[in-house]
Amino acid sequence: MENLIFSLNATIPVFLLMVLGYILKICKLVDAPFVKTLNSFNFKITLPVLLFRDIATSDFSAVWDTRYVLFCFLVTLFCIVIIWTGSALFYKNKACIGEFVQASYRSSAAVLGIAFIENIYGNSGMAPLMIIGTVPLYNIAAVLVLSFTKPGQAGLNKSTLLSSLKDIATNPIILGILLGMLVSVSGIEFPFIVTKTIGSVSSLATPLALIGLGAGFEGRKALKQLKPTVVCTVLKLVVQPLIFLPLAVYLGFTGEKLVAILIMLGAPTTVSCYIMAKNMGHEGTLTSSVVVATTFFSSVSITVWLFVMKSLGWV
Numbered sequence: 329m330e331n332l333i334f335s336l337n338a339t340i341p342v343f344l345l346m347v348l349g350y351i352l353k354i355c356k357l358v359d360a361p362f363v364k365t366l367n368s369f370n371f372k373i374t375l376p377v378l379l380f381r382d383i384a385t386s387d388f389s390a391v392w393d394t395r396y397v398l399f400c401f402l403v404t405l406f407c408i409v410i411i412w413t414g415s416a417l418f419y420k421n422k423a424c425i426g427e428f429v430q431a432s433y434r435s436s437a438a439v440l441g442i443a444f445i446e447n448i449y450g451n452s453g454m455a456p457l458m459i460i461g462t463v464p465l466y467n468i469a470a471v472l473v474l475s476f477t478k479p480g481q482a483g484l485n486k487s488t489l490l491s492s493l494k495d496i497a498t499n500p501i502i503l504g505i506l507l508g509m510l511v512s513v514s515g516i517e518f519p520f521i522v523t524k525t526i527g528s529v530s531s532l533a534t535p536l537a538l539i540g541l542g543a544g545f546e547g548r549k550a551l552k553q554l555k556p557t558v559v560c561t562v563l564k565l566v567v568q569p570l571i572f573l574p575l576a577v578y579l580g581f582t583g584e585k586l587v588a589i590l591i592m593l594g595a596p597t598t599v600s601c602y603i604m605a606k607n608m609g610h611e612g613t614l615t616s617s618v619v620v621a622t623t624f625f626s627s628v629s630i631t632v633w634l635f636v637m638k639s640l641g642w643v
Contacts, residue, residue: 331638339631342443345535346623349542358543366540374533376504378442379456381530383508384516385523393457396585400461400592403572407433407593408469411563419556424614426477427605428556430470431618432563436541436598437462441591443534444630448643449584456505458588464496470601474608541623544599557617560597564622565629569594573637582642590633596622 352358358366412429419425435441441455496502518526569590576589597619606612637643 331635334634334638336631337447339444339447339627339634342440342447342538343627345538346542349539349544351542352539353543363540363543366536367544370533370537370540372500374529374536375442376500377526378504378530378533379459379501380504380508380511381526383456383505384511386512389513391454391457393585395579396454396581397457397461399576399579399581400458400589401465403575403589404433404462404465404592405469407568408465408473412473421556422477423479424553424556424611426474426608427601427610427612427614427618428560429473429477430601430605431597431615431622432560433568434466434470434598434601435462435564435592435595437466437592437595440538440541440595441588443538444591444595445584445587446534448587454584454588455591456508457585458592459501460505462592463499463502467496467499468493470604471608474605474610478609479611541599553614553617556614557621560614560618561621561625564597564618565594565626569633573633577642586637586642587634590630590637594626594630594633596626 349358353363408429411432412425415425415428419428437455437459441458445455572593573586573590576586581589597615599619602612602615602619605615634643
């Protein structure tokens with residue numbers, strides 16, 4: 329019972345904030361333009377400031393783990409290659425392969441990853457290291473997959489790839505992490521007024537991000553392509569964690585590191601998948617269905633995974 333309460337306390341408050349955002353939209357207290365602005369504000373300001381604060385105020389040289397970052401990178405790369413190969417061999421609807429692959433591997437690592445880890449440990453913990461190992465690869469792989477599988481196009485869209493590389497280099501979250509690392513390593517100390525202001529801004533990150541995610545939830549788009557949606561959802565929430573969590577424990581990753589790996593593998597598909605798929609000439613129906621399905625069912629699956637990990641003494 330203690331382990332179950334721990335798991336519920338870690339997940340339910342996160343999803344309740346998402347539900348609140350959805351209710352606010354239903355009550356017409358927020359609308360689509362507001363949600364778009366809120367998501368942009370979170371992405372460009374609050375989340376980078378939160379990660380900057382947590383890294384800058386810690387001894388990052390002591391926290392850095394090259395082995396852990398490489399594990400996150402290689403596991404993500406393996407999942408992308410295997411899912412892409414398998415879908416190319418067995419998925420008959422070739423026009424949807426790109427959407428299927430992207431929706432199966434790409435997690436909401438920054439928003440939900442930080443939210444869960446903060447809720448458990450009180451800070452972003454190992455999320456920055458996991459983000460460094462996965463988010464750049466997420467974006468590059470998405471461009472490659474969606475370009476090669478775009479309906480009516482054979483080959484890579486070079487302009488889109490260059491644009492994506494530029495976006496990665498100027499990604500506010502990654503820049504926040506790098507600046508935090510620089511401050512931590514250099515030992516710079518800010519005046520109280522500055523640290524207090526940074527703390528106030530960073531405290532907005534998690535609740536606003538979750539409310540924005542819930543307010544952008546589109547239930548009507550769910551389950552329009554039932555069979556591939558189910559397969560994607562099972563791959564995302566069950567199969568990948570089932571395979572790689574035991575491997576992570578075998579390699580010695582437990583506690584905060586293991587929770588970050590769980591988010592990397594088993595968090596819902598990020599809503600940016602839908603935006604990228606649409607902007608690169610794909611229909612987007614399968615992607616939106618998977619985003620909705622994984623977001624809904626992850627409230628159960630992540631709770632179960634945390635319960636199992638806590639019961640086994642892994643966290």
